[in-house]
Amino acid sequence: MPEILIRAVVTGITAFAATNLDDILVLMLFFSQIDRTFRRHHIITGQYLGFAVLLLISLPGFFGGLLIPRPWIGLLGLVPIAIGISSFFQQEDDEPVQTVSQSSRSVFAQFLNPQTYQVAVVTIANGGDNIGIYLPLFASSTWLELIVILVVFLIMIAIWCAIAQYLATHRLIARPLMNYGHRIIPFVLIALGFYILWENKTHTFLSLLKAQT
Incomplete structure (x- = not known):
């Protein structure tokens, strides 16, 4: 039994690290943009969501059920591309100050926050x-x-x-991220989206579908 547990722990750590190395950069950029409307709990909650x-x-893989073809998985790359492009056209007007105190907001309200969903969508797309x-x-x-x-x-x-938060707030890293992070994020998201499409060979799959029509 202990050997099984140790093997499962090592497998879990290895699998997570191998599939989320690129997520560190995205999280760093998110943490560098924290302000009065985009808070730390939005990032953490969105990441978990x-x-x-x-x-x-x-989970269907465990039950031996439906297996999702990689080309279809690659279509998730369109999401960060769309978010990255839309960020170019966002107005830089200051957000109105929230009149409701943070303590009066329910946990459910935090899940409904658009900032939380934005982090969640990027996490899913990646x-x-x-x-x-x-x-x-x-x-x-x-x-x-x-x-x-x-x-x-x-x-x-x-962890x-x-x-990511430590790296984003490190003195040598935090200042460039705070000054230029909002300009870097669109390019990172768009590049990430194209990488997801390319890595999953979605472009080849779409070309075959187009040829068949």
């Missing part, structure tokens, strides 16, 4: 590799291994957010 969706999509790896990983796991791996993932999300 988005990752929960990725896990739900991947999860093509996650799904591609988690599906076969879950399919080869026992119930015990699956539970351990999921717990490890949840802990690793918190990932802590690392």
